[in-house]
Amino acid sequence: MSIQIDEFSLAVSEILDGYAEDIQEAVAQAVEETGTKALKTVxxxxxxxxxxxxxRYKKGWRIKKERSGVLGTQAQVTVYNxxxxxxxxxxxxxxxxxxxGRVEGIPHVRPAYEEAERLLPELTARAIEEAGER
Incomplete structure (x- = not known):
């Protein structure tokens, strides 16, 4: 593939735009995967x-996945009862x-939160690395 010098900046711009879209989609998928794992843990x-x-309480847990932004590439996940x-x-x-008297707490949300907090950066880093290989 040959590119004329005056078309070079346009070609580079298209490649970078495609790369950015790949990363945004991969990160959105990482957010959704992290939310699903947090739901299973809680x-x-x-x-x-x-x-x-x-x-009843245990069965009441749900996940709400939302996409926003251009082309729906920004993901938000809410785990709730x-x-x-x-x-x-x-x-x-x-x-x-x-x-x-007092009833002691049963930690079940905090462990799921901590797992998600640890998992999301790992999945995001992996997504960015894999987007660069495409």
Whole structure:
């Protein structure tokens, strides 16, 4: 492939634009993958009440994936509990009992957050490296 000197800047610009789009898409996929893994972790570590109706809290975890920006290349992921949202804070951090005493917290959101915090930079770096190889 030969390029005329006056077309060189246009050719380089097109290559760089394609590379930038590849990276944006790869990073968006890394964000979504990280959110999915965080959801699995929080579900696995969520407490389950004994007796009838147990497991409702654990089954209530959902993930909301949103894409925005030009060509939908910016991703945002939210992990939330649809059925028992107000309980998340109480179960994670513990709370006072009505008759006195305290219920200890059961960490299940924090481990998922820490795993996602560790995983996202790894996946992002890998995505950038692989985008350069295409």
């Amino acid at each position: 579900k696995a570590k969520s407490p389950v009440r004994k007796g009838k109706g147990g497991g 649809k059925t028992d949202g107000p309980l998340v804070h109480l179960l994670e951090n513990g709370h006072q009992k009505a008759g006195g």
